[in-house]
Amino acid sequence: MARQFFVGGNLKMNPDTVAAKVALIKAINVADLDPTTELVISPPTIYLLPLKDILRKDAKIAAQNCYFKDSGAFTGEISPAQLADAEIPFVILGHSERRTLFHETSEIVATKTRAALDKGISVILCIGETLAQREAGETAKVNEAQLEPVIDLLKESDWSKIVVAYEPVWAIGTGKVATSQQAQDTQKDIRAFLSKAVSPAVAESTRIIYGGSVNGSNCKELAKLPDVDGFLVGGASLKPEFVDIVNSNKV
Ligand code: PEP
Numbered sequence: 001m002a003r004q005f006f007v008g009g010n011l012k013m014n015p016d017t018v019a020a021k022v023a024l025i026k027a028i029n030v031a032d033l034d035p036t037t038e039l040v041i042s043p044p045t046i047y048l049l050p051l052k053d054i055l056r057k058d059a060k061i062a063a064q065n066c067y068f069k070d071s072g073a074f075t076g077e078i079s080p081a082q083l084a085d086a087e088i089p090f091v092i093l094g095h096s097e098r099r100t101l102f103h104e105t106s107e108i109v110a111t112k113t114r115a116a117l118d119k120g121i122s123v124i125l126c127i128g129e130t131l132a133q134r135e136a137g138e139t140a141k142v143n144e145a146q147l148e149p150v151i152d153l154l155k156e157s158d159w160s161k162i163v164v165a166y167e168p169v170w171a172i173g174t175g176k177v178a179t180s181q182q183a184q185d186t187q188k189d190i191r192a193f194l195s196k197a198v199s200p201a202v203a204e205s206t207r208i209i210y211g212g213s214v215n216g217s218n219c220k221e222l223a224k225l226p227d228v229d230g231f232l233v234g235g236a237s238l239k240p241e242f243v244d245i246v247n248s249n250k251v
Contacts, residue, residue, distance in 0.1 A: 005223070005249040006163055006207050006230035008040045008062065008124055009237030010092060021047055022054065024238065029056045031243045034250045037230070040090050040124070041237075045078055048088055062090035062124060065098060068108075068115035080112075080119040091116050092232075094126040094146065096169045110149035113162070117154070122161040124232060125150060126211070127190075131170035139168075140189050144197075147190075151197050159194075159202040163209060165232040166190060171212025173234055180221055183210050187227035216241030219248035 015021060021043060033039065035058065042062035043051050052061040067077035083091060093116065094109035113123050127146040129139045143166070154162070166187050171178050178186070187208045195203035210222055211232030216239075222228050230249070236242055 001205065003205065003207050003229045004038050005034075005036060006038045006040070006209055007246045007248075008042060008090075008092070008163075008165070008209070008211075008230075008232045009242060010064065010095070010211075010232055010234050011041070011043045011237060012064070012097070012234055013044055014238055018047070018050075021051060025051055025055050027240065028059065028242070029054070031246075033058075033243065034247045037246050037249060039246055042090070042092055042124075048083075049086055052086075052088065060089050062092055063088050064092050064095070066091050066093070066112060066116060066121075068111045070115075080116045080121055083116075083121055084119040088121065090122045090124060092124045092126065092165075096126060096128055096167060096172055100169070106146045106149045109146070110153050113150050114153040117158050117161055120161075122163070124163045124165050124209075126165045126167050126232070128167040128169050128172075128212075131168075134168065134170065139186055140193070143186070143190055144193050147193065147197070154198075156199055156202060159198060159206050163207045163230075164190060164194075165209050165211050167211035167232060173213070175213050177213040177215075177218050177222075178210070180225055183222055184225040184227055187225070191227055214245060216244040219245045223248040 039059040040062045042064050066080050070081040093112050098104045116123050127143050129142040133142045191203045207229040209230040210228050214231045214233050215236045
């Protein structure tokens, strides 16, 4: 079965004001979007509920992170149970900014992934190598090491609720997009690894999306690649060209 094209808009800690966020959602609401693309918008935590209320009903809201405990003395965190109670259907986990700036290990990301799935929340699971790792020829090894702890904690049936986002760290927010060859080769390798480490069926059905300086000009070419099933978009999700990215799979 064909994998449904998936586009996530990761607003990160942007834009600055409530008004700007509402304007962004309103622009998405009136846009002519390809109905075959699954669209998910991920605002900062404080805006999850109000933006969910105004977002068009054929799109979904995602949290940018969550903790792995249900409740308790964890100041500043939000739990998968709370996201589920608020009917937030997706969460981004393992973003490189979380791994680098907030020291999240692949084991922590895996524990969070398990906890989110246990509450019925789908996960956009981010993986990817640094420039030094790519230049040292370690891309596959790094991606596999980031996936392994997750694979250890998931049942085969859990994978229907996972979207793997391959985001080379050197391409995130830098304006330096991976070439089509780099994106295709790496994502093909990730799929081959899932086939070996989980199952051929999971490898075939799991969406593997690309993230890293995707914009209105480069999205069409990347969307054509056989192992690129969509995009996770940071900077360009704040701009009008985001509509072109959502529609980039249109023939
Ligand atoms: C991201 O933050 O997931 C991302 C891909 O950012 P950008 O599109 O700005 O590179």
